[in-house]
Amino acid sequence: MKFRNRLMLSYLSVVVFASLIFLVGFYYFLDLKANADRLVNYHLVEINHSHAINMLLQRAKSNTREARLQHLRRDFKAKKYAADEVRYALSRLHFQQQNWQHELALSQHTLQEEGESSLQQPIWQFIDGTFRLLTLMQQEASILEQEQDAFTAAYQVWLTQSRALQNTLQQRVEQATQAIRLSSEDFQGKLANAQQAFLIALSLLIIYTLVLSFRTSQRLAKPIAQLNDYAMALSNFNFAAKPARYPSQEFDQLSEALTFLAQEIAAKQQQMTLEIEQRKQSELTSKRLSDFNQTILNGMADAMFGLDTQGQISFINKAALTLLRVSPAQLLHKPYNQVLSFIDLDDKASKANQQIDDIIYRHCDASPRTVAKLDTPTGMVLYIEYEATELLQDGDFAGVVVVFRDYSSKFNLEQELKLTGQVFDTLSEAIMVTDKRNRCIKVNPAFTLITGLTSDEVLGKEPDCIFTSHHTPLFYKTLWHHLYSEGSWQGEIWSKRENGELFPAWVKVSVIKHQAEISHHVITFFDISEQKEVEQKVKFLSMRDPLTGVPNRGLFQKRLKNRLLSAAKSDQSVALIIIDLNRFKEINSQFGLEVGDTLLKQVVSGLTASLSAQDTLARLGGDEFALLAPHVGQVALAQKLAELKTVFSEPFQAQQESIRIGATFGVAVFPDDADNVERLLNAAQFALQQAKFQGKDFSYFHKDMNLAIEHKKKLTKALNVAIAENQLQLYYQPKVLPNTGEVTGFEALIRWQHDELGFIPPADFIPLAEETGLIDPLGEWIIFEAANQAAKWVAMGYEQIKVAINLSPKQFVSARLAQIIQDSIVRAGVKPANLELEITESMLMEDVESAINVMQQFSHQGINISLDDFGTGYSSLSYLKRFPIHTLKIDRSFVAQLSHDNDDAKIVSTIITMAHTLGLQVVAEGVETKEQMDFLKGRQCDQLQGYYFSAPVAANEADKLLKMSFFNSI
Numbered sequence: 001m002k003f004r005n006r007l008m009l010s011y012l013s014v015v016v017f018a019s020l021i022f023l024v025g026f027y028y029f030l031d032l033k034a035n036a037d038r039l040v041n042y043h044l045v046e047i048n049h050s051h052a053i054n055m056l057l058q059r060a061k062s063n064t065r066e067a068r069l070q071h072l073r074r075d076f077k078a079k080k081y082a083a084d085e086v087r088y089a090l091s092r093l094h095f096q097q098q099n100w101q102h103e104l105a106l107s108q109h110t111l112q113e114e115g116e117s118s119l120q121q122p123i124w125q126f127i128d129g130t131f132r133l134l135t136l137m138q139q140e141a142s143i144l145e146q147e148q149d150a151f152t153a154a155y156q157v158w159l160t161q162s163r164a165l166q167n168t169l170q171q172r173v174e175q176a177t178q179a180i181r182l183s184s185e186d187f188q189g190k191l192a193n194a195q196q197a198f199l200i201a202l203s204l205l206i207i208y209t210l211v212l213s214f215r216t217s218q219r220l221a222k223p224i225a226q227l228n229d230y231a232m233a234l235s236n237f238n239f240a241a242k243p244a245r246y247p248s249q250e251f252d253q254l255s256e257a258l259t260f261l262a263q264e265i266a267a268k269q270q271q272m273t274l275e276i277e278q279r280k281q282s283e284l285t286s287k288r289l290s291d292f293n294q295t296i297l298n299g300m301a302d303a304m305f306g307l308d309t310q311g312q313i314s315f316i317n318k319a320a321l322t323l324l325r326v327s328p329a330q331l332l333h334k335p336y337n338q339v340l341s342f343i344d345l346d347d348k349a350s351k352a353n354q355q356i357d358d359i360i361y362r363h364c365d366a367s368p369r370t371v372a373k374l375d376t377p378t379g380m381v382l383y384i385e386y387e388a389t390e391l392l393q394d395g396d397f398a399g400v401v402v403v404f405r406d407y408s409s410k411f412n413l414e415q416e417l418k419l420t421g422q423v424f425d426t427l428s429e430a431i432m433v434t435d436k437r438n439r440c441i442k443v444n445p446a447f448t449l450i451t452g453l454t455s456d457e458v459l460g461k462e463p464d465c466i467f468t469s470h471h472t473p474l475f476y477k478t479l480w481h482h483l484y485s486e487g488s489w490q491g492e493i494w495s496k497r498e499n500g501e502l503f504p505a506w507v508k509v510s511v512i513k514h515q516a517e518i519s520h521h522v523i524t525f526f527d528i529s530e531q532k533e534v535e536q537k538v539k540f541l542s543m544r545d546p547l548t549g550v551p552n553r554g555l556f557q558k559r560l561k562n563r564l565l566s567a568a569k570s571d572q573s574v575a576l577i578i579i580d581l582n583r584f585k586e587i588n589s590q591f592g593l594e595v596g597d598t599l600l601k602q603v604v605s606g607l608t609a610s611l612s613a614q615d616t617l618a619r620l621g622g623d624e625f626a627l628l629a630p631h632v633g634q635v636a637l638a639q640k641l642a643e644l645k646t647v648f649s650e651p652f653q654a655q656q657e658s659i660r661i662g663a664t665f666g667v668a669v670f671p672d673d674a675d676n677v678e679r680l681l682n683a684a685q686f687a688l689q690q691a692k693f694q695g696k697d698f699s700y701f702h703k704d705m706n707l708a709i710e711h712k713k714k715l716t717k718a719l720n721v722a723i724a725e726n727q728l729q730l731y732y733q734p735k736v737l738p739n740t741g742e743v744t745g746f747e748a749l750i751r752w753q754h755d756e757l758g759f760i761p762p763a764d765f766i767p768l769a770e771e772t773g774l775i776d777p778l779g780e781w782i783i784f785e786a787a788n789q790a791a792k793w794v795a796m797g798y799e800q801i802k803v804a805i806n807l808s809p810k811q812f813v814s815a816r817l818a819q820i821i822q823d824s825i826v827r828a829g830v831k832p833a834n835l836e837l838e839i840t841e842s843m844l845m846e847d848v849e850s851a852i853n854v855m856q857q858f859s860h861q862g863i864n865i866s867l868d869d870f871g872t873g874y875s876s877l878s879y880l881k882r883f884p885i886h887t888l889k890i891d892r893s894f895v896a897q898l899s900h901d902n903d904d905a906k907i908v909s910t911i912i913t914m915a916h917t918l919g920l921q922v923v924a925e926g927v928e929t930k931e932q933m934d935f936l937k938g939r940q941c942d943q944l945q946g947y948y949f950s951a952p953v954a955a956n957e958a959d960k961l962l963k964m965s966f967f968n969s970i
Contacts (some may be wrong), residue, residue: 010212017208021201028194036187043176043183045100050169050176053100055125056092057169059085061162063131068155071137073526077613083134090127094633122165129158135540231258288584306391307400311335311360314399323406324376331377336402341375356388357401363905366390371407383411384499434521438462450505450527452498463523470502483509484518495525504528545619547597548604556618556626561677563616563630564670574670575637577627578684579607579644580692582662584623589848591657598654599661606647610640626684641665641698665698666689673701686712716772718754719765723777728752732803734961735945738937740964745836747945748786749952750778770810779811780820787824789955790834799963804836804866809843813850818857832862836887840868844883852882861886866923870911881918888915892926896945899931912939933970 063085070079073326101206130134132154244799303320305313313331318738321328331339336356339356356365367388374382386404390397430447436441440458448454451465458465467476471494490508497503507525511518527800543555560576567574581603590594600623607617607625616628629640651660683701691699722728732746752760769775783805788802811817825832837858844851844867855865890911897904906925915922924936927946936944 010216011014012529014212017205021198021205025194025198025201029191032187032190032194036183036697039183040180043179046176049173049175053123054166054169056090056566057162057165059198060090060126060130064133064158067134067137075613078817079137083137087134090130094123094127122161122168126158126161126165129154129161133158155190178512212504227254227258230255279287302399302403304403305331305336307336307356307360307402309360309397309399311337311357313339320404321380325378325380326376339377343373343375343381355819356400356402359388359390363397365389371411374404382406383408425689429524429526432458432463432466432523434463434523436518436520438521446526450497450525451495457498465497466493466495466505466507466523466525468494468496470496479509483511487511492528493525504532548601548619550608550625551616551618553618553620556616556620556628557677557681559616559618560628560680563628564677564680567630567670572631573633573672574680575629575632575640576667576668576670576680576684577629577644578620578681578688579627580664580688581623582664584661587659587661591655591659595655595657595659597841599652599659602652602654603647603661606652607644610643610647620668635666637669641667645697662697664696665686666701667698668701673703678841679912712768715757715760715765716768716774718757719752719769719772719774722752722754723774723781726781727754728778728781729954730782731954732789732958733945733952734950734958735802735804735943736949736966736970738933738941738944738970741968741970743962743966744800744943745804746958747804747838747952748782748789751952766808770808775808775810776814776816779808783820784824784827787828787830787835791828791830792955793959793962794830796959796962800835801962802834802864804838806838806868807843812843812854813847817854821858821863822861833864836864836866838866838868838889841870843961848882852884855884885920887921887923890922890924892946895924895926895932895936896928898935899929905935908936909939912941916940930969937970 025651063082066085067079067082070082071075091891093469107188136154143878272814299774303317303323305316308314312333313336314333316328316331324331346652355364355370358364359367369385371383371385374386376383377381383406384404385407386402388400388402389398391401425444427444428446430450431444432440432447433442439460440463441460443455443458447458453465479489479491488508490506493505493507494502495505495507505525507523510522511520512520543552544550545552560574563574566572584596587599600619604617604619604625607627611617611627612629613914614630618626618628620626627644627659629637632640645663648661648663651658654660666673666684668683668687669681670680673683687699687701691697729751731749731751733749734743735745735747736742737744745944750762750766752762752765754760766775769778786803786805790801793801793803807817821835821837825835839855858865864886865884866889867883868889869883869891870888888911890908894904894911898908912922921942923943924941925934926946927936927944927948929948932946933948949969950961953961
């Protein structure tokens with residue numbers, strides 16, 4: 001046998017021995033781990049199902065007790081809901097038990113039959129016992145009245161069965177946990193034994209390898225020394241030396257080769273002279289070949305240039321000149337790294353120069369094919385693919401040949417493909433691509449993130465995880481028909497995760513065609529579970545008051561409509577009670593919004609406790625509530641009102657504050673008072689207004705109120721027409737200086753003279769305008785009209801004139817108010833100081849901080865602000881200091897009693913002194929007698945206003961008042 005074969009056989013034996021050791025150990029470990037995992041997984045499944053069944057058992061027990069409790073209370077609606085929850089829990093329990101049996105049937109563990117038999121009978125006993133309890137609760141009569149003994153016995157048996165099932169489940173969990181621990185200890189022991197056996201086998205392999213290496217080295221040492229002596233003799237041109245005989249055929253062949261080499265060297269010596277003679281002829285031939293090669297180079301499609309041994313460009317072909325757009329003189333005989341700059345794709349120093357230099361100076365064979373950027377002498381940058389190769393001449397290094405081609409188009413395509421792949425991988429939407437047979441060929445990472453399925457689990461399969469059996473075959477038939485007819489389809493589908501959980505997904509399916517035939521399907525989808533949950537929450541919140549949780553106005557109107565329809569069919573009555581809290585705004589201002597919110601919650605809690613199951617309580621907005629009470633007669637309605645009033649008889653506890661609050665009730669009854677939802681609501685609201693007007697705590701709607709409602713509707717319609725057709729008119733009441741009688745300004749007051757209804761006072765139509773939303777266009781018209789009139793008086797020479805405009809509460813909080821005033825000033829061409837805004841204390845106290853911000857905005861514009869009806873509100877001096885106001889107007893109620901009421905006189909004097917101390921002007925309105933005028937003049941009141949001087953007059957009459965003086969009146 002040859003020495004090489006023996007050596008190979010030795011090495012092969014080492015490899016085989018090592019492979020057997022590792023393979024045996026590997027497969028033993030896999031088998032050991034598989035057995036342990038199988039046992040642990042079996043017991044984990046048993047534990048999980050035991051916990052799941054125990055949870056469903058607890059749910060069924062709690063809802064069964066709730067059903068029994070509601071049955072005892074005779075609340076059959078709640079009992080039915082609890083019973084339905086029990087049946088749902090039992091169905092889930094049955095499904096869980098069947099699922100467990102199915103998984104046990106698939107398991108090959110020896111404990112399979114024990115898991116099936118130990119729980120099946122207790123579970124079925126519990127389910128049967130629960131259904132018997134539900135059957136005994138089907139009757140509408142109370143258990144305390146009928147079949148009490150039978151139900152109590154069944155209930156005790158049911159409790160015993162549930163406890164037995166719970167104990168069995170607990171034992172199953174403890175047994176499974178103990179089995180997992182024992183399996184883990186057994187696995188660790190077997191693994192330790194396997195490790196010891198593996199180390200022994202590995203030690204034997206090392207010993208065998210060392211022995212084999214030693215014997216091999218002994219057989220190689222002597223032949224190699226003999227061959228070395230023979231080679232040294234030949235190197236000294238001793239061609240007569242003879243080689244020794246060797247025990248191995250390979251060494252004999254090597255000695256024969258050396259002998260043959262010596263003979264060849266002798267023959268070469270004889271040929272050297274002849275070769276020298278032939279060299280001259282070869283140079284001539286080389287010249288001809290050079291010209292021929294240059295022609296070939298110029299005919300090549302690839303660009304090419306050559307470098308000599310010093311790195312200078314020795315030749316370049318035509319394709320390279322064309323690609324680089326240079327002339328030969330720009331490159332030839334110049335160092336390549338001075339005229340051509342290679343740059344890596346990451347814009348760092350290129351490795352191309354180093355690779356070419358390695359060939360030139362280190363004589364490396366070639367550089368690998370590489371892509372880089374090439375900066376040309378013209379400044380143009382190209383993407384090229386190049387390769388440098390060593391150039392040999394007569395076996396000697398003669399330079400380098402660099403071959404390159406334009407790679408720009410291919411590079412751009414690769415970048416586009418790379419970008420497309422990155423987009424595919426980074427999209428948050430799941431993407432699956434299938435072939436024309438709808439078999440999956442590719443998915444992106446988002447697919448795994450959403451479904452839990454890896455690409456290996458879905459490749460080559462149909463997308464069953466997306467198109468689940470949750471939908472009917474007709475649904476999918478329609479889907480595929482639309483897809484192939486339109487080219488795409490999108491919609492909501494119930495898809496499935498890796499754990500079997502269904503989730504809603506928005507899916508879009510598109511087809512890709514090649515030569516008019518479908519080649520691929522692209523399926524994109526994303527999970528809309530959170531969106532669905534948000535929609536459900538929004539739907540719930542849209543129908544509920546967020547503070548108290550009771551129905552809001554929208555839901556209440558729907559329920560009221562349904563109740564009225566049902567009552568109309570059954571010829572029954574429905575009572576609607578509107579509840580309005582008294583002094584709630586004052587409580588908000590005094591104690592804060594947080595206390596007010598707590599108070600509202602306690603009021604709702606108290607009202608809810610006095611309601612029956614058929615009643616509906618809703619919050620219409622602010623401090624106004626509505627109560628819907630169907631099927632009540634007059635006696636029951638009176639009793640319900642008494643119960644509601646009792647809720648407000650005791651103080652409420654809100655944020656450690658004891659607060660008493662009353663309420664006013666307006667009552668209307670269907671069908672006696674109204675025959676539809678809108679009329680019934682209007683009737684109840686009108687009854688509430690009547691109760692407040694009369695100072696009562698409640699009021700029933702009666703037929704005479706219909707006349708008032710009709711009048712209100714007629715007045716609303718007329719007001720719409722009056723605003724649209726400019727039927728309203730501004731009147732102006734002068735403000736007079738008490739010392740000179742000079743008119744310094746006017747208060748603009750709106751008047752309405754209707755053709756049919758006659759004169760309508762502002763106290764009638766201004767609240768109506770606020771209620772109907774007409775206050776916005778009406779208020780805007782008043783501001784524009786007053787600004788225009790002020791501009792006319794300024795043009796007449798009264799540059800310091802001021803026109804006061806009364807603002808309603810809704811105007812004051814309007815976001816457009818500042819813009820409307822600014823537009824009016826610009827359009828009329830007056831100064832901001834020619835306008836004055838009159839607001840009341842109650843408007844400010846709604847939201848003090850917001851009111852201060854609004855007033856500061858107007859004050860910075862130069863518009864004066866007057867606080868109207870001062871003394872009748874409830875603002876404190878601390879707030880008065882912070883309000884950026886310029887004038888206080890004393891309410892006419894104090895001025896009217898100056899000559900008869902000493903207290904009013906003291907109040908007026910105090911207001912004037914306080915205002916002057918704060919640097920404010922004072923206007924007294926309602927001055928009607930000379931005694932009132934003299935008192936105010938003596939107290940140094942700054943301006944007077946009232947019928948003593950003039951009633952409100954039209955604009956042309958106001959012109960005359962400006963030209964005259966009231967000096968004789970003072």
